[in-house]
Amino acid sequence: MSASRVLPTDEATDLLKLVRDVATTELAPRSSEAEASETFPRDVFGMLGELGVLGLPYDEEHGGGGQPYEVYLQVLEELGSVWASVGVGTSVHALSCFGLVSFGTDEQRERWLPDMLGGGLLGAYCLSEAHAGSDPGAMRTTARRDGDDYVLNGAKAWTTHGGQADFYKVMARTSGEPGDRRGISCFLVPADTEGLSADNPERKMGLTGSTTATMLFDDARVPADRLLGAEGDGLKIALAGLDAGRLGIAAVAVGLAQGALDRAVEYARERHTFGQRIIDHQGLAFVLADMEAAVQTARAMTLHAARLKDRGLPFSREASIAKLVATDNAMKVTTDAVQVLGGYGYTRDFPVERYMREAKVMQIFEGTNQIQRMVIGRSLDKGDAGSLRHG
Numbered sequence: 001m002s003a004s005r006v007l008p009t010d011e012a013t014d015l016l017k018l019v020r021d022v023a024t025t026e027l028a029p030r031s032s033e034a035e036a037s038e039t040f041p042r043d044v045f046g047m048l049g050e051l052g053v054l055g056l057p058y059d060e061e062h063g064g065g066g067q068p069y070e071v072y073l074q075v076l077e078e079l080g081s082v083w084a085s086v087g088v089g090t091s092v093h094a095l096s097c098f099g100l101v102s103f104g105t106d107e108q109r110e111r112w113l114p115d116m117l118g119g120g121l122l123g124a125y126c127l128s129e130a131h132a133g134s135d136p137g138a139m140r141t142t143a144r145r146d147g148d149d150y151v152l153n154g155a156k157a158w159t160t161h162g163g164q165a166d167f168y169k170v171m172a173r174t175s176g177e178p179g180d181r182r183g184i185s186c187f188l189v190p191a192d193t194e195g196l197s198a199d200n201p202e203r204k205m206g207l208t209g210s211t212t213a214t215m216l217f218d219d220a221r222v223p224a225d226r227l228l229g230a231e232g233d234g235l236k237i238a239l240a241g242l243d244a245g246r247l248g249i250a251a252v253a254v255g256l257a258q259g260a261l262d263r264a265v266e267y268a269r270e271r272h273t274f275g276q277r278i279i280d281h282q283g284l285a286f287v288l289a290d291m292e293a294a295v296q297t298a299r300a301m302t303l304h305a306a307r308l309k310d311r312g313l314p315f316s317r318e319a320s321i322a323k324l325v326a327t328d329n330a331m332k333v334t335t336d337a338v339q340v341l342g343g344y345g346y347t348r349d350f351p352v353e354r355y356m357r358e359a360k361v362m363q364i365f366e367g368t369n370q371i372q373r374m375v376i377g378r379s380l381d382k383g384d385a386g387s388l389r390h391g
């Protein structure tokens with residue numbers, strides 16, 4: 001049982017059918033094994049690039065798919081429903097392209113964007129450091145101007161696709177001391193830059209098919225034209241991209257929860273106790289009903305935020321609400337899916353225990369859910385008036 005969708009165009013409907021087909025026939029059969037063996041599925045990203053999925057939300061003039069966020073997020077949801085690592089990786093790739101699309105010069109875009117959006121190159125996003133996650137202004141990695149180059153030194157922690165990506169969007173300090181948020185700049189660093197290397201991958205609770213590693217910069221020299229925007233724009237670029245990135249994570253979390261719900265319903269219709277199917281016990285059917293309500297609530301909030309973005313309206317608060325609701329709901333729904341399967345849910349013979357482990361990280365990255373509450377609370381304090389708009 002898959003999610004019912006109402007899409008804005010025939011083109012979008014065809015796209016979703018294609019993605020659902022690829023997810024079911026190509027991704028789902030491989031996901032459990034790749035996650036168990038902690039294998040990064042680089043070829044899957046090559047295939048998604050060829051299908052045009054990696055550049056979907058960006059303009060066609062830049063080589064993207066020209067799809068509205070409302071459609072793109074439903075594509076991420078379909079990927080997330082069978083393989084969260086692939087859904088997250090697709091979203092992180094889009095985030096790593098955001099700086100060049102939005103702040104690059106025409107010349108920079110013409111040089112690099114076609115390969116980035118066309119899927120020829122896989123991206124990564126380096127904001128966090130070991131001591132600077134929720135508070136990126138505390139970062140210490142530096143980029144010192146030296147003639148026609150910048151020389152980067154430091155370590156960027158927790159990089160999704162670390163050691164696997166072809167380029168890294170890196171926030172580094174060009175001036176000021178740790179704590180000064182204005183001294184941070186944004187660079188597009190190619191993977192083969194001398195002095196750039198990946199530390200050993202993190203050993204994680206879940207999302208084990210997605211490599212996460214600290215990227216080490218040891219006198220890594222990049223030409224000055226690898227700076228995106230002006231010096232000092234780095235945190236602005238990083239945070240602007242995160243509003244959209246959070247919607248990507250929200251969508252993957254909705255998909256993950258939908259996948260867990262589907263497995264739970266299948267099981268509940270087959271399994272018998274006390275002479276009847278467990279779905280016929282009202283106590284268990286109510287658990288499933290609450291799961292369905294949680295999934296649909298999260299989807300509705302995520303798509304509401306997407307539609308605001310598609311219309312060029314402010315959507316930062318709604319993106320934080322979507323991320324908070326979708327990831328908290330995914331944690332609850334995946335935990336309940338394990339419960340529905342009883343003892344079998346706790347084994348690796350069924351995917352729901354993996355879904356539960358994967359849901360946890362959704363509450364942590366791209367701004368923890370405490371940070372989302374901070375963003376929402378601050379927006380309320382600003383007293384943004386409710387508005388009525390047509391169209």
Ligand SMILES: Cc1cc2nc3c(=O)[nH]c(=O)nc-3n(C[C@H](O)[C@H](O)[C@H](O)COP(=O)(O)OP(=O)(O)OC[C@H]3O[C@@H](n4cnc5c(N)ncnc54)[C@H](O)[C@@H]3O)c2cc1C
Nearest residue numbers: 125126127128133134158159160212364365366367368370
């Ligand atoms: C699998 C994985 C992949 C990741 N991928 C990337 C990536 O690709 N690129 C990247 O840059 N980063 C990435 N991250 C890093 C991630 O974004 C950070 O882990 C996250 O922002 C939290 O930072 P932290 O771990 O330093 O926790 P901390 O900031 O130390 O927070 C610790 C706890 O304190 C809470 N807290 C902190 N400040 C406040 C506050 N003001 N009010 C209330 N509570 C607060 C937090 O919510 C959290 O519960 C990834 C992390 C993981 C686990």
